[in-house]
Amino acid sequence: xxxxxxxxxxxxxxxxxxxxxxxxxxxxxxxxxxxxxxxxxxxxxxxxxxxxxxxxxxxxxxxxxxxxxxxxxxxxxxxxxxxxxxxxxxxxxxxxxxxxxxxxxxxxxxxxxxxxxxxxxxxxxxxxxxxxxxxxxxxxxxxxxxxxxxxxxxxxxxxxxxxxxxxxxxxxxxxxxx
Amino acid sequence: xxxxxxxxxxxxxxxxxxxxxxxxxxxxxxxxxxxxxxxxxxxxxxxxxxxxxxxxxxxxxxxxxxxxxxxxxxxxxxxxxxxxxxxxxxxxxxxxxxxxxxxxxxxxxxxxxxxxxxxxxxxxxxxxxxxxxxxxxxxxxxxxxxxxxxxx
Numbered sequence: 123x124x125x126x127x128x129x130x131x132x133x134x135x136x137x138x139x140x141x142x143x144x145x146x147x148x149x150x151x152x153x154x155x156x157x158x159x160x161x162x163x164x165x166x167x168x169x170x171x172x173x174x175x176x177x178x179x180x181x182x183x184x185x186x187x188x189x190x191x192x193x194x195x196x197x198x199x200x201x202x203x204x205x206x207x208x209x210x211x212x213x214x215x216x217x218x219x220x221x222x223x224x225x226x227x228x229x230x231x232x233x234x235x236x237x238x239x240x241x242x243x244x245x246x247x248x249x250x251x252x253x254x255x256x257x258x259x260x261x262x263x264x265x266x267x268x269x270x271x272x273x274x275x276x277x278x279x280x281x282x283x284x285x286x287x288x289x290x291x292x293x294x295x296x297x298x299x300x
Numbered sequence: 301x302x303x304x305x306x307x308x309x310x311x312x313x314x315x316x317x318x319x320x321x322x323x324x325x326x327x328x329x330x331x332x333x334x335x336x337x338x339x340x341x342x343x344x345x346x347x348x349x350x351x352x353x354x355x356x357x358x359x360x361x362x363x364x365x366x367x368x369x370x371x372x373x374x375x376x377x378x379x380x381x382x383x384x385x386x387x388x389x390x391x392x393x394x395x396x397x398x399x400x401x402x403x404x405x406x407x408x409x410x411x412x413x414x415x416x417x418x419x420x421x422x423x424x425x426x427x428x429x430x431x432x433x434x435x436x437x438x439x440x441x442x443x444x445x446x447x448x449x450x451x452x
Binding site (some may be wrong): 155156230254255256258259260261262263264265 | 342343355356359360362363381382383384385386
């Protein structure tokens with residue numbers, strides 16, 4: 123009886139240790155606290171290269187509830203994740219630009235470095251500048267890159283932490299399309 | 301008059317310098333760090349928002365300072381972050397639900413260890429007592445039996 127109890131205890135401790143080691147990237151698996159809730163609006167200055175086409179500032183409020191939005195948080199110092207996903211985002215924007223608004227939020231970065239990044243990838247969707255990273259906190263962001271899917275009625279439907287691949291982005295877009 | 305204008309220009313210049321750029325406020329009150337200690341750094345492991353130097357925690361501390369200046373209470377500020385990050389952002393797990401298990405686990409573990417130790421000591425003491433109760437005749441008989449066994 124005692125031996126059996128010892129074995130059970132050893133197996134239980136081993137299982138606990140194994141489970142502890144399995145929690146590799148808990149952040150990407152955490153659901154967004156905003157899921158199903160209205161997306162927080164923001165009014166931020168656009169990076170200089172977008173101001174001619176989009177104006178000096180972008181007020182998300184003007185789009186929320188009117189059009190689905192894919193919101194992507196990034197920074198030029200976020201290597202390689204942000205560099206990997208940038209061409210994927212641009213390709214998807216070119217494909218869906220009539221039906222979905224893509225907005226990039228450059229977070230805690232420097233304007234000239236951010237401009238070099240958008241030029242490198244030829245990003246044509248509007249990118250705003252958030253040097254403090256205030257909007258990131260409003261969205262409960264863990265770290266760049268992170269992508270949020272906002273439905274046509276202005277609710278947050280999904281969140282992806284880390285570099286997004288074409289398949290996942292496509293799924294997010296399909297989810298927000300009316 | 302000229303001195304007064306110079307002083308005014310200096311004050312205005314310093315005030316403008318404070319608002320230029322995106323530097324964190326130079327002096328954060330100890331209360332900011334007290335609250336930040338209760339929040340996790342979202343991009344670190346095992347660090348609170350008070351200890352970490354990550355950009356996001358700098359912004360968290362700045363927002364805490366701003367909310368304190370607006371007259372918000374500690375509970376309201378912590379709730380602000382919980383609303384955005386869920387209870388994951390709390391540095392110490394809440395004392396309920398699954399969080400309670402985390403809090404009670406050391407106590408339960410210690411209790412089980414104490415129980416095991418008590419049971420072991422009790423058994424050892426009982427065996428020692430049993431041996432004390434063996435008479436000389438009995439010992440002689442067992443020894444004789446053992447010797448007999450060895451002879452055959």
